[in-house]
Amino acid sequence: MDNPAIQTNQDFLYEQVADDIVSMIEAGSFRLGDRIPSVRELSRRRGVSITTVMQAYRSLEDKGYIEARPQSGYYVRLRQSPGLPTPEPISRAALYPAEISVQKLVMKIFHDQLIPGMVQFGAALPDPDLLPTARLNRLLASVSRKPDFRQNACGIVEGCDELRVQVAQHSYQYGCHLAPEDILITSGCVEAMSLALQATCKPGDTVAIESPTYFTLLQMLESQGLRALEIPTHPETGISVEALRFAIEHHPVRACLFITNFNNPLGCLMPDERKAEMVALLAEHEIPLIEDDINGELYFSGRRPNVAKAYDKKGLVLLCSSFSKDISPSYRVGWIVPGRYKDEIERLKLVSNISPPILTQLAIAEFLAGGGYDHHLRTIRKAYAKKTACMADAVLRHFPPGTAVSSPQGGFVLWVQMAKTVDALAMYTQALKLGITIVPGHVFSPSAGYRHFIRLNTAAWSDQTAWAVQRLGTLAAQLEKTH
Ligand SMILES: Cc1ncc(COP(=O)(O)O)c(C=O)c1O
DSSP: OOOTTTOOOHHHHHHHHHHHHHHHHHTTSSOTTOBOOOHHHHHHHHTOOHHHHHHHHHHHHHTTSEEEETTTEEEEOOOOOTTOOSOOOOOSOOSSOSOOOHHHHHHHHHHHTTSTTOEEOSSOOOOGGGSOHHHHHHHHHHHHTSHHHHTTOOOOTTOOHHHHHHHHHHGGGGTOOOOGGGOEEESHHHHHHHHHHHHHOOTTOEEEEEESOOHHHHHHHHHTTOEEEEEEEETTTEEOHHHHHHHHHHSOEEEEEEOOBSOTTTOOBOOHHHHHHHHHHHHHTTOOEEEEOTTTTOBSSSSOOOOGGGGOSSSOEEEEEESTTTTOSSSOOEEEEOGGGHHHHHHHHHHHHSSOOHHHHHHHHHHHHTSOHHHHHHHHHHHHHHHHHHHHHHHHHHSOTTOEEOOOSBSSEEEEEOOTTOOHHHHHHHHHHTTEEOEEGGGGSTTOOOTTEEEEEGGGOSTTTHHHHHHHHHHHHHHHHTO
16 A cells, blocks of 8 residues: 555656656766666655556656566666667756766766766776786785785885886887986876976966867866867877977967877877977977877887987977786876976975885886886787777777777877767767767867867777777767758
8 A cells, every 4th residue: 555645646646756766867866777776666665666666667667767687686777788780769857967067077077987888989098918917916916915015105205116117118119218217107198298288388378279189188288277279189190290380380389298109189199290390399399298199108019109208409308108008007107208397297296106016116117127018018018909900990880870989099099070960968978878979179278179079998909899989970970960
């Protein structure tokens, strides 16, 4: 017997029960794959009949929110299994509000990567199977047993000497001849870039960036009160030096922030001679270049490209990188070669976090010193080149005619251009409901352009995730038609 004090209209009552479950799903209290309360339990808690709850759950099943699992209960629906032939119409209410600000969206993109059971085409995270995790963890355990660590000492602001020596030794491969004292260890590449911006700019300054560029860099500019000036970027050869010259002559550019090797999201590679030309131009105007080389090791063919830093005679290039793409995103170990800004960067680093954590630095230093890094890189380069080619091919097969994809020469992201009528934000929201993360183009430029582009993480491509590209293609076709 339903509790008459709550509601007497049976139809309305089951809808109310269903609506409450939906609102908890949309608020993230119940997430994909979570078990929702059993029929009996909810009936008791709500003071409604079992029939009412059953009716509510059946309506939620029909709408695709939940599924019944025999002998187990009701669960928030996971993505459809790959083999199912026809996609159902996507008409359910959004899991997240339709109007999402770019700031909030970027935060959400970072959170999406934590949702279990999703196909992770969103955040540009490496394939876990291509990371040397077991070896690294063994090294971590072994360095933690060393006598110094029983004393649990605090490190020095520059970072551990062992790791700086390794980074210096490797630097000849990208055209530099670094000494350990040229290098400061940071918590990932993002901290290196953030320190570099703080050391070279003050609020209100203008920074030249690629267009499109990695969204975290845009957030960084915004949070430091800096203005972005977008420089046209060729999908294969990177920024136009001519356009940069024009920009410098017409705007007070305080610094440049470029991903010279395999830009995220384009995957383009600035030829070494153009880097030299750009560095000479910036030297003429005394403009610092903050260079993000996080993808530099992940070239698909030829040799390791140089960094712009290799052509720097005045100490104006601040080279930033990390091991997040090839060894471990979770250890948060990166570095900066700050050139003439070294004292300022050290000061900023000290007031920011005194020193980077020591154990993770030492584990990576041992990994590099122990040999096998070059072999590891050869293996992952091949794997990412293959994954990227397969995924690009699948996009071209499954997306509507007229779709274009980038031709990355390294890294592991793909930039997809769809018809102008496809709203990438709507696609993002609907893809989430199918259990697939993507990044909408809106977040790759300060002017929120690229609204009909998406970025896909090719590291997540495999035979098991291929179905998701097909579903995205269907979604693109539906969105193209509905506008
Ligand atoms: C171009 C670029 N720079 C920096 C980062 C972040 O680096 P880290 O995790 O080492 O801070 C990423 C991660 O996706 C990236 O793509």
